[in-house]
Amino acid sequence: xxxxxxxxxxxxxxxxxxxxxxxxxxxxxxxxxxxxxxxxxxxxxxxxxxxxxxxxxxxxxxxxxxxxxxxxxxxxxxxxxxxxxxxxxxxxxxxxxxxxxxxxxxxxxxxxxxxxxxxxxxxxxxxxxxxxxxxxxxxxxxxxxxxxxxxxxxxxxxxxxxxxxxxxxxxxxxxxxxxxxxxxxxxxxxxxxxxxxxxxxxxxxxxxxxxxxxxxxxxxxxxxxxxxxxxxxxxxxxxxxxxxxxxxxxxxxxxxxxxxxxxxxxxxxxxxxxxxxxxxxxxxxxxxxxxxxxxxxxxxxxxxxxxxxxxxxxxxxxxxxxxxxxxxxxxxxxxxxxxxxxxxxxxxxxxxxxxxxxxxxxxxxxxxxxxxxxxxxxxxxxxxxxxxxxxxxxxxxxxxxxxxxxxxxxxxxxxxxxxxxxxxxxxxxxxxxxxxxxxxxxxxxxxxxxxxxxxxxxxxxxxx
Numbered sequence: 248x249x250x251x252x253x254x255x256x257x258x259x260x261x262x263x264x265x266x267x268x269x270x271x272x273x274x275x276x277x278x279x280x281x282x283x284x285x286x287x288x289x290x291x292x293x294x295x296x297x298x299x300x301x302x303x304x305x306x307x308x309x310x311x312x313x314x315x316x317x318x319x320x321x322x323x324x325x326x327x328x329x330x331x332x333x334x335x336x337x338x339x340x341x342x343x344x345x346x347x348x349x350x351x352x353x354x355x356x357x358x359x360x361x362x363x364x365x366x367x368x369x370x371x372x373x374x375x376x377x378x379x380x381x382x383x384x385x386x387x388x389x390x391x392x393x394x395x396x397x398x399x400x401x402x403x404x405x406x407x408x409x410x411x412x413x414x415x416x417x418x419x420x421x422x423x424x425x426x427x428x429x430x431x432x433x434x435x436x437x438x439x440x441x442x443x444x445x446x447x448x449x450x451x452x453x454x455x456x457x458x459x460x461x462x463x464x465x466x467x468x469x470x471x472x473x474x475x476x477x478x479x480x481x482x483x484x485x486x487x488x489x490x491x492x493x494x495x496x497x498x499x500x501x502x503x504x505x506x507x508x509x510x511x512x513x514x515x516x517x518x519x520x521x522x523x524x525x526x527x528x529x530x531x532x533x534x535x536x537x538x539x540x541x542x543x544x545x546x547x548x549x550x551x552x553x554x555x556x557x558x559x560x561x562x563x564x565x566x567x568x569x570x571x572x573x574x575x576x577x578x579x580x581x582x583x584x585x586x587x588x589x590x591x592x593x594x595x596x597x598x599x600x601x602x603x604x605x606x607x608x609x610x611x612x613x614x615x616x617x618x619x620x621x622x623x624x625x626x627x628x629x630x631x632x633x634x635x636x637x638x639x640x641x642x643x644x645x646x647x648x649x650x651x652x653x654x655x656x657x658x659x660x661x662x663x664x665x666x667x668x669x670x671x672x673x674x675x676x677x678x679x680x681x682x683x684x685x686x687x688x689x690x691x692x693x694x695x696x697x698x699x700x701x702x703x704x705x706x707x708x709x710x711x
Contacts, residue, residue: 266504268338275426275501277515282429283498284519286569286576287491289436289526293443295484296527297534301542302474302481304460305535311485312531316524318682319489320516322655326492327512329655330499333662341580342496342650349658357654358584360646361493365581366625367642369574373409373629376570379563380405382548386563390556403630409571410626416575417618420609421583425575426501432572439565440526442558443547447533457539464540476695483689486682487643488527489520492651497580582618589613641697644689652682 264272300308329345331338339345342361347354381400388398419425458464466474495512502508535542547562593599599613656675659665665672 273501273503275498275503277511277518279426279429280498280502280512280515281518281522282426282433283494283501283576284491284515285436285522286429286432286573287494287498288489288519288523289433289440289569293436293440293488293526293530295545296488296531297447297538297542298544299481299484300531300535301464301538301540302477304462304464305532306461307463308481308485308531308535309528311482312524312527315486315489316520316527318678319492319651320520322652323492323495323516323520324513325659326495326655327499327509327516328662329658330496330508330512338500339496340500341584342493342654343584345496345658346654349661350654353654353657356649360649362581362584364490364493364642364646364650365577369578369581370625370629372570372574372577373406373413373626374402374633376409376567376574377402377405377629378548379566379570380408382563383560386553386556386559389553394553402633406626406630409567410622412571413574413622414619416571417578417582417622418610418615419575419579420614421579425572425579428572428575432569432576435565435569435572437526439547439562439569440530442562442565444526444529444533446558447530447537450537451533455537457537457541459535459539466540476692479688479692480696482685483644483647483692486647486685486689489523490643490647490651491519492655493646494576494580497583578621582614582621585617586614589617641690641693644686644693647689648679648683648686652679 266272296312302308303311326345329339329349332348337348339348343354343358346357381402384400385398388396388400392398416428419428463474463478469477495516498515499508499512502511547559547566553559589599596613601612603610603612656679660672660675665675
């Protein structure tokens with residue numbers, strides 16, 4: 248029997264306890280917040296850090312890993328204090344609202360940077376998942392016919408499979424319902440990272456002695472210009488690997504009121520970044536020791552390893568499962584932004600606001616249509632332009648500075664009323680400026696990679 252109820256009831260029934268803002272009592276803990284962070288941070292890009300080390304060498308690569316981990320941890324600690332207003336203690340439910348509360352009209356720039364990042368990452372995850380699914384088929388092909396077999400596989404069918412899964416999961420109402428998915432995704436990220444680490448150790452123990460470099464490697468097979476572009480891209484990849492500030496406030500909004508949300512979030516941030524950095528170090532350094540300066544872009548999907556093929560398959564399946572969950576963690580804030588805007592615009596519209604209860608499911612027509620349409624459009628972009636990862640690298644390099652550095656620092660200066668030209672003010676501004684330069688250099692490298700990809704573009708190309 249179909250029933251109707253107002254949208255507000257989905258937010259909480261009358262018998263639920265409410266928080267101080269009239270919304271259902273939040274139940275998030277340090278564990279669930281840490282899981283959200285690790286799910287957002289440790290993407291399949293962890294397996295490409297070997298390539299980054301191959302462009303930068305032992306000392307420079309390791310230094311950048313440590314420096315960007317420290318910068319990300321520091322700015323996230325600053326951002327955690329922006330969840331509640333310093334004036335009246337009111338909650339800021341998302342990043343853009345926190346910027347509006349503290350910095351006024353600058354929130355528009357923040358919104359553009361945040362949501363273009365979330366959209367770009369969701370499309371990038373769609374592409375990466377299809378590549379991992381195709382890699383499973385190719386791995387079995389290599390095992391059956393030999394490593395010299397081309398084993399080309401079209402990604403299109405896997406893009407459609409991933410889209411169907413995300414259409415279903417996208418009907419999860421909001422961020423507060425994602426805890427279980429994030430915990431599963433976190434376990435998967437540890438699983439495929441561990442597989443990559445284990446395979447690297449096995450390759451090293453098997454007598455692999457590739458050429459490595461303490462500093463940026465000297466290469467004779469590419470021009471100095473290409474070497475410079477690759478170096479910029481590697482730095483940008485490492486910087487963006489730590490960037491989860493775009494969803495930090497949304498994660499913090501899932502936490503219980505007691506103990507204070509900012510204290511719990513700081514602990515969760517420390518746990519999340521520490522765990523992420525540990526895996527980054529292990530995967531990157533051990534992978535570089537195993538492959539040296541000729542490391543593939545991703546040694547599970549790029550076939551740095553061929554055997555044991557079943558373990559490669561398990562690793563790629565873990566990547567897919569992880570990205571299925573990470574997609575939701577990344578895209579839910581954008582879903583919420585669009586839906587809240589429409590509710591304010593058309594408060595009397597039943598299509599936008601009415602919820603229908605069918606069995607144990609709560610169906611809102613607008614949410615169903617809008618989220619399904621978004622997933623389909625994102626998949627079409629991934630299908631037509633499979634080199635969108637280059638766009639993603641450009642988006643990452645251009646938004647790392649504003650979202651992960653500039654806004655957290657500016658909001659801290661505003662909240663703490665840091666005196667202009669004081670020592671603290673100066674070194675925070677210097678930090679922000681240096682990160683801006685790094686982002687610009689990484690953006691230049693990304694644009695160059697995009698140009699190269701466009702030149703070799705083929706519609707619906709196969710995974711190779």
